[in-house]
Amino acid sequence: MNVKVVYYSQSGNTEAIANEIASELGVPAYTIDEMPAAALDCDVLFLGGAPYLNALAKELREYANAIPAGKVGRVVLFTTSGVSRRTILALRKILLRKGILVDCKHFFAPEFAIESRKPAARAFARKHVKEANSICCGTDVKAVAVTAISIAVATAAVAGVTVAAVCGARHFKKR
Ligand SMILES: Cc1cc2nc3c(=O)[nH]c(=O)nc-3n(C[C@H](O)[C@H](O)[C@H](O)COP(=O)(O)O)c2cc1C
Structure with a gap:
């Protein structure tokens, strides 16, 4: 080098x-x-x-x-x-x-x-x-990666809660 x-x-x-x-x-x-x-x-x-x-x-x-x-x-x-x-x-x-x-x-x-x-x-x-x-290149690569992973985890958590809520609502509606 x-x-x-x-x-x-x-x-x-x-x-x-x-x-x-x-x-x-x-x-x-x-x-x-x-x-x-x-x-x-x-x-x-x-x-x-x-x-x-x-x-x-x-x-x-x-x-x-x-x-x-x-x-x-x-x-x-x-x-x-x-x-x-x-x-x-x-x-x-x-x-x-x-x-x-x-x-x-x-x-x-x-x-x-x-x-x-x-x-x-x-x-x-x-x-x-x-x-x-x-x-x-004007960007902290590690910080970007950590942020992207955090966003992905948060999105998955919100999606999971939403699915659970919808399923729960349907279940109670049927009864
Ligand atoms: C005329 C003059 C102006 C300076 N202005 C600043 C300054 O604005 N901010 C700062 O942090 N240091 C300032 N310094 C400190 C220098 O940046 C510092 O001593 C540096 O290590 C000098 O590097 P050199 O020995 O490689 O020239 C100044 C020094 C001199 C002599």
């Missing part, structure tokens, strides 16, 4: 997480300048960034817009920030609009906990490459 790790980082937090993910997967971590979007050709792309003034960095936005659909199997997002997940939301929106699959789960490391989140970043990387089962 061809995996690439690409990030945009101004002060090094996202870079630190990208390095953990890449090291766990045995691949290099590239900045967006080192790995032009047009050159991407991989099964899984780990893409990371951070919000600045509550916005996705212009550089990373342009990068995501330039990723060629059809050349990237799916994208797994990661971010560092004070509190905000804006980078994830914005990147997911751009990529899904382009028809690129994005994993439902992303990795988040708060800026004050970069060091302590490193082992979790490695575990996340392992899980999302080796157990690639949470692919989404």
